[in-house]
Amino acid sequence: MIKTFYITTPIYYVNDVPHIGHAYTTIAADVLARYHRQWGHDVFFLTGLDEHGQKVQQAAQKAAMDPKAYCDRLAPQFQTLWKRLNISNNAFIRTTDPKHKAYVQKTLKALYDKELIYRADYTGWYCTFDERFWTEKDVVKGLCPDCKRPVERLSESNYFFRMSQYQDRLITYIQDHPDFIQPQSRSNEVLGFLQKPLEDLSISRPKSRLSWGIDLPFDSNYVTYVWFDALVNYISALEYLTPKPSFEKYWTTRSAEAAGDRTVLHLVGKDILTTHAVYWSTMLMALELPLPTTIFAHGWWTVSGEKMSKSRGNVVDPNVVVEEFGVDAFRYFLLREVPFGQDGNFSREALIGRINTDLANDLGNLLNRSLTMIERFAQGTVPAHTHAADTELEIRLRKTINGLFASAERHITNLEFNRALEAIWELVQLGNQYIDKSAPWTLAKKTADKARLDTVLYHGSETLRILSLALYPFMPQTTQEMVRQLGLTSDLSNPNPDELNWGYLKPGTKIAKGNPLFPRIETKAQPQG
Template structure:
């Protein structure tokens, strides 16, 4: 079985609608992972595809008056064309309507049925069409689907079941003894919490009288296979299971199953128990990333706030889009996507920092050394400082790759870019040129260009087109543009000296404020207040401030809000009163660290219900960049004391 090769998968996406930013993020993340491992010299296999069976697909096809397969054939092109546009380098694209996959699913079903792992029984429960899942009465939230909030239907029918419950204790022990199996670790805790509440058997069929679009059960032609049982098998059918033993031996188990957190249960409970029953090893890591939000709301077609990746690509380019996705979200956590934040990061990181450093190096080299990168002279402390920053970026990228925290590796690479700009300011090659200090000038130009060369290799998996363009500007040609390896950065001597640079019109042209305004898609409300410049504080009167009642409060206890990554529920003592406040500080504070703290709250805020939990007030905190700190009281002070 696979012990050294790298095999990464995305979920296979439903073809009931066009792809959105959530699909794009997971697929770009997988592509960046695959590119990095290829750059490290690892044999790599990257699988993605589409899930083309089930009730959602059947309904979407019916709404368009199409045969389901014809609908799938048309919709799959939207995914494939977007992946091509985004530079996705998958080794295989699997469709669950392909005959080889259906054969594998049927063979697995038959073998499990023959061994008594699948049985027939009558089922009574609640069914969500959107999620294509059954739920018990206790699972429902306000009588609706606990996952998507849609209406559910009561169903009583005979079906086939997989004996999933018999693997509950095994799975709990496996998760507890394999800390890398489900990542981030708090997702493993979610799965363990789910399992400890009990685990039933899994309904793995749908009667044809209700759903005809699926893989027919080999032991009963009146039923088709449950879409999730069918879909999950793609991870093994796509690398040769029951078809090509050598291929399967090479790639399984998978290194990473990348998924969104909304499909954690199917991948961390259904899939491992299925594999255990089949007799196959577990994937090494199931990694559940967060959601892209607009404000505090998940992007959703039903809410009409989904961002079309094609729109962003058309406006700002493929690599800028890929860069934003990887730099903005820390995998595992939620992230906000606004076009304003996109433009701000683009201008700051790419135009002002990276593009500016390249422009400086090119112009000075063209002006001072006839466009040829000179050999360096003896290094000084300034060169050692920049080289140290670049070396630290290489280390950080390798560390972040292992921990699947690309944002940290990218941040380190951009720190090296900023160090390059500081180096140029400090060494002032334009002044060296005027003074005729040729040897020192040559060292500066070479050192800055060499930093860019290494950074281009580090960022190539994220921005392959732009980093190839950067390398072309440094004098690389042909196959040299794309074959640079991270594994060579420490072992292979730089080959920059003597290369002739090529001027570029600008690697990342700055997006000006007018374009930024055009990028705003949300219409301004009719009675919106006049905008206040960001650097101007809007003044209020003392009468406005007097309306806000600030008081001290002591945290008695805190706990996470179930199903909400960012929220904590705090029990407070405010004088003689006990209060409950829900706050989005879980990213910065563990619940156990808050007990005993005296904080400041807005005491006269109208109560609100957040994720089904009442919140009476708001705590005060200070935030800058990615850091947040609670406003606390200096010294001892009774709770309920007025602040102001």
């Protein structure tokens, strides 16, 4: 049975243009999607846009536009960025899609018919930015506990989902499934949240206050709460954005999951963990559907230790970074610099440091010097090698290569992207050390050392081929260029099993050395004193 892997990002609000936070989650999801495709898994990778709600309505009003027209104007900016970042998503959902809206209404009707949705009067503190109510005990000094913006007192009649009745069941589920919420610190955070009584969830907004949303199927005076609408995208997409309805194919069942045949992974920022771990989980329980395999909450990127915001003028635009430094340098930096579950600090200096040290000095140099020596000492053709000419250097190099894919798999499946790249870079650095210690420029001076020289040149080029496979999910553009310069036409996205083994590179292959992968970036010296 072919394993299935369903990977999602949150669907992003269209009240503003895409920023580094959007890019971070989506690049991480892309790495996972590409990795699982490499290993022959059936992957469905979903991203998209959350186009309803008060923030979108207000942004459209500010732009003097109809909300749908406003969404239509911003949606291409996200799609263009994903193309620029080489994002390989299978589908792009928009919550204004008529089929998604119909699916949300079908879901609401199912819960209403089961008497899991009821109408009641409610008074509480409302945060417009987060589009949610807070209780008296949550609000401190009139500020939203999440975004720290002022809240307003509201009294209104609304429809509620009986979320509270699933509290004990959810606690038990989290405790019994340690991989359900990751990292572990976030699981503890959710369990801490659930120690307080869980209230029922308001799932509607009166049209008198908010008109931009999906009508409730049982009361047209109300629209659906934006989070309820948004969360349903994870299952609505499987009904109409796949070649054929594929809920049964991609959504998890515990028996398939236990056998390791099916995975559903939601990547989210830590700020929206509660809505996924609590709201979404209880919604699925009410619908009598299995929960996803894992919800992984990653950290935020800051600038100079401060959270990014338009008011501070420190929001990082991925388009600007990619324009200056290239797409794969950006992808590499985001996933190498910090562990995925932790916060990271973005700086131009750190990015340039990674480019110069890791990408130019290490990876780029290994390719350039290996191919230069094949041009110089082997007429531009990969030479044959014999194990008779092996030394401890070759044995150590091959041993590292033979363990590389298992090490990368362990780290990538645990979403330890930085550790996977560290493991790959051990081989990059070992490859450079191998050339230094083998000194092919010295071997080339003696005819008697020809077999030894050929062995060294072959090992250098075969190491690069293996590296291109291991690095492909992270740096697809760069690795395709590596393969091209090695004179190969390999499809790194779908290698055959033999390509994963040492020795696949055929002697006699004509290389096609090109420009350096990553030219060093010269920085201006800082004035002294």
